[in-house]
Amino acid sequence: MATIKDVSKHAGVSKSTVSRVIMGQGYVSEQKKILVEAAIAKLGYRPNTIARALRSNRSNIIGNVVVDVASPFYAQMVGGSQAACRAANKSMIICSGFADQYDESNAIMELIDRACDGLVLYVENPVSEDVAGIIRSIDLPVIMIGGDQDGIGRAVIKIDNFGGAKAAIQYLLDNGHRDIVHLSGPLAFRDTRARLSGIDTAIAEAGLPKGTVHVVHGEFFEQFGYEETLNLLTSGRKFTAIFAGDDDIAAGVILALKERGVRIPGDISVMGFDDNFHARHLTPGLTTIRQPTMAIGQMAVEMLVSVLKGETLPETEITIPIELVVRDSVATI
Amino acid sequence: MATIKDVSKHAGVSKSTVSRVIMGQGYVSEQKKILVEAAIAKLGYRPNTIARALRSNRSNIIGNVVVDVASPFYAQMVGGSQAACRAANKSMIICSGFADQYDESNAIMELIDRACDGLVLYVENPVSEDVAGIIRSIDLPVIMIGGDQDGIGRAVIKIDNFGGAKAAIQYLLDNGHRDIVHLSGPLAFRDTRARLSGIDTAIAEAGLPKGTVHVVHGEFFEQFGYEETLNLLTSGRKFTAIFAGDDDIAAGVILALKERGVRIPGDISVMGFDDNFHARHLTPGLTTIRQPTMAIGQMAVEMLVSVLKGETLPETEITIPIELVVRDSVATI
DNA sequence: GTGAAAGCGCTAACAT
DNA sequence: ATGTTAGCGCTTTCAC
Numbered sequence: 036m037a038t039i040k041d042v043s044k045h046a047g048v049s050k051s052t053v054s055r056v057i058m059g060q061g062y063v064s065e066q067k068k069i070l071v072e073a074a075i076a077k078l079g080y081r082p083n084t085i086a087r088a089l090r091s092n093r094s095n096i097i098g099n100v101v102v103d104v105a106s107p108f109y110a111q112m113v114g115g116s117q118a119a120c121r122a123a124n125k126s127m128i129i130c131s132g133f134a135d136q137y138d139e140s141n142a143i144m145e146l147i148d149r150a151c152d153g154l155v156l157y158v159e160n161p162v163s164e165d166v167a168g169i170i171r172s173i174d175l176p177v178i179m180i181g182g183d184q185d186g187i188g189r190a191v192i193k194i195d196n197f198g199g200a201k202a203a204i205q206y207l208l209d210n211g212h213r214d215i216v217h218l219s220g221p222l223a224f225r226d227t228r229a230r231l232s233g234i235d236t237a238i239a240e241a242g243l244p245k246g247t248v249h250v251v252h253g254e255f256f257e258q259f260g261y262e263e264t265l266n267l268l269t270s271g272r273k274f275t276a277i278f279a280g281d282d283d284i285a286a287g288v289i290l291a292l293k294e295r296g297v298r299i300p301g302d303i304s305v306m307g308f309d310d311n312f313h314a315r316h317l318t319p320g321l322t323t324i325r326q327p328t329m330a331i332g333q334m335a336v337e338m339l340v341s342v343l344k345g346e347t348l349p350e351t352e353i354t355i356p357i358e359l360v361v362r363d364s365v366a367t368i
Numbered sequence: 369m370a371t372i373k374d375v376s377k378h379a380g381v382s383k384s385t386v387s388r389v390i391m392g393q394g395y396v397s398e399q400k401k402i403l404v405e406a407a408i409a410k411l412g413y414r415p416n417t418i419a420r421a422l423r424s425n426r427s428n429i430i431g432n433v434v435v436d437v438a439s440p441f442y443a444q445m446v447g448g449s450q451a452a453c454r455a456a457n458k459s460m461i462i463c464s465g466f467a468d469q470y471d472e473s474n475a476i477m478e479l480i481d482r483a484c485d486g487l488v489l490y491v492e493n494p495v496s497e498d499v500a501g502i503i504r505s506i507d508l509p510v511i512m513i514g515g516d517q518d519g520i521g522r523a524v525i526k527i528d529n530f531g532g533a534k535a536a537i538q539y540l541l542d543n544g545h546r547d548i549v550h551l552s553g554p555l556a557f558r559d560t561r562a563r564l565s566g567i568d569t570a571i572a573e574a575g576l577p578k579g580t581v582h583v584v585h586g587e588f589f590e591q592f593g594y595e596e597t598l599n600l601l602t603s604g605r606k607f608t609a610i611f612a613g614d615d616d617i618a619a620g621v622i623l624a625l626k627e628r629g630v631r632i633p634g635d636i637s638v639m640g641f642d643d644n645f646h647a648r649h650l651t652p653g654l655t656t657i658r659q660p661t662m663a664i665g666q667m668a669v670e671m672l673v674s675v676l677k678g679e680t681l682p683e684t685e686i687t688i689p690i691e692l693v694v695r696d697s698v699a700t701i
Numbered sequence: 702g703t704g705a706a707a708g709c710g711c712t713a714a715c716a717t
Numbered sequence: 718a719t720g721t722t723a724g725c726g727c728t729t730t731c732a733c
Binding site (some may be wrong): 038039051061085087088091299364 | 709710711712713
Binding site (some may be wrong): 049050051052055061062063065086088089090091092212340 | 719721724726
């Protein structure tokens with residue numbers, strides 16, 4: 036690969052002049068500029084990103100941690116982030132944290148070591164103290180998605196889990212349901228807790244007893260929805276609707292209900308959360324709460340880029356509104 | 369951030385000695401080694417990746433191009449690649465090429481500029497000649513997934529599109545279908561052509577007339593499957609099975625058939641391709657051809673890492689076997 | 702065994 | 718307007 040030195044020799048000028056032409060700043064005579072550009076073209080010269088990064092302390096790389104790129108939900112988010120990066124001429128390194136504190140901190144350290152100019156983090160656990168300390172000490176710009184338990188984010192994009200869950204329950208109540216089961220994700224997850232709180236609020240505001248919603252905790256997996264629904268069915272508990280913690284759980288619920296010959300929504304109504312990839316492919320189409328995943332990923336990067344430019348963010352905490360997507364899995368009683 | 373110089377001062381040794389300790393090579397007395405390690409721990413020193421990369425000409429970054437990270441299919445592949453990277457202590461930069469020659473070449477150039485040690489490419493178009501030229505001139509290790517039209521790959525991992533399509537048609541034939549419609553992807557795609565060839569072969573081997581399978585070309589989108597199925601239904605054409613070019617198209621097919629009150633598989637059987645995320649969530653469960661996406665992504669990176677270590681690859685062309693996944697969308701006539 | 706010194710490719714402060 | 722020079726943080730000869 037040709038270096039700046041090669042170009043300067045070829046053009047008969049100094050390295051600095053070449054650098055000035057490349058950067059497009061400083062005084063260069065039109066004449067030499069043409070000479071330099073010709074040499075660049077001839078040699079197929081491309082500036083060495085590494086050397087540039089070392090010298091300028093700017094890598095033009097944005098680091099991104101999500102829970103798991105392989106999952107459609109986060110893949111969409113990453114897709115949005117990537118689009119924004121491309122628009123801003125940045126590259127992106129993506130890591131998965133697998134909702135595990137150790138993995139998450141490792142991922143963040145990898146990104147810091149890679150000299151990322153800034154980070155977009157979707158993590159489920161508090162960032163370990165040493166890592167948070169490093170972020171603070173080098174004053175690394177971070178945009179947090181979901182929540183910021185450590186105060187390291189320049190801005191937080193919050194998903195309205197509270198409002199989403201509240202809206203879901205209200206929708207079920209509006210449709211006459213008074214015996215609802217909520218198959219929740221693990222309490223360790225921030226999102227889970229916010230949703231539970233939304234549920235409680237909806238119930239309270241409707242002036243109904245707390246027992247209106249029966250909560251069972253599990254994992255955000257189809258398997259949990261499937262097994263717990265079978266349990267519920269054999270337990271003899273009376274209920275008319277299941278509000279699943281997410282669409283994966285809902286898929287399991289639907290599977291189990293069908294298997295037992297329970298009609299959806301005729302006998303039991305089902306709601307999900309996320310409007311994940313498969314929600315509309317389920318039969319019946321799943322009524323659920325949509326999160327605009329791609330837009331969130333994109334917005335996070337845009338905010339980061341803005342910080343990187345030295346701009347002040349107009350808002351330091353943004354809550355993304357959710358949207359109730361009505362399909363065919365909820366019946367009116 | 370502490371530099372190697374800080375550490376050397378702190379430990380009262382030279383930079384070289386510190387470097388030797390970090391690299392774990394060269395002679396260092398036990399005594400000084402302890403001193404250096406203490407200083408590293410005390411200062412929280414972490415080697416500067418950029419400086420290292422500049423000096424050693426090794427970035428430890430692997431570049432990865434797929435069609436679109438946001439799509440569940442490629443997200444899975446990326447997930448596999450990422451796992452392999454982590455295991456090999458590499459970082460990964462991911463780009464989407466959107467099956468567009470210009471975007472794809474841009475993505476590859478970005479990765480080259482980022483000084484990636486090697487590339488894993490899933491591209492749909494020939495790599496543009498200048499980019500291919502650069503790859504050759506710097507002898508950059510590349511593993512191709514899908515196919516290698518430019519001879520730039522050290523190895524190619526091929527998906528058995530031919531065998532998959534052949535198996536699908538054979539399965540339909542075995543179930544007595546003799547009037548089959550194939551809703552194909554665009555002819556511009558390599559995968560499409562291989563699948564068509566598999567179809568032809570299956571028909572020929574069964575000694576049936578070519579017209580047994582009626583091919584309609586479109587896009588790999590649900591919309592195409594939906595609209596074309598409606599067309600087919602109103603056209604009066606006689607057929608008992610639709611073999612969709614992929615699971616997205618199949619989803620559209622199922623939607624349209626249901627909408628028109630056509631029973632699946634009672635009236636019309638449906639097959640897909642990929643065993644994509646939603647295939648098993650469809651109703652009826654979609655009988656389809658599985659591609660082990662995650663394993664492919666992982667394998668590609670493992671091969672690349674192996675090349676990077678200077679090892680010789682045992683095989684330079686690997687065809688991943690496909691697998692027929694039988695669910696409930698095909699009936700026996 | 703260890704340190705001094707050169708240099709990877711680039712940018713920017715400083716001369717001219 | 719242009720060139721000279723000094724590093725960015727690290728690895729790696731090459732002396733001692």
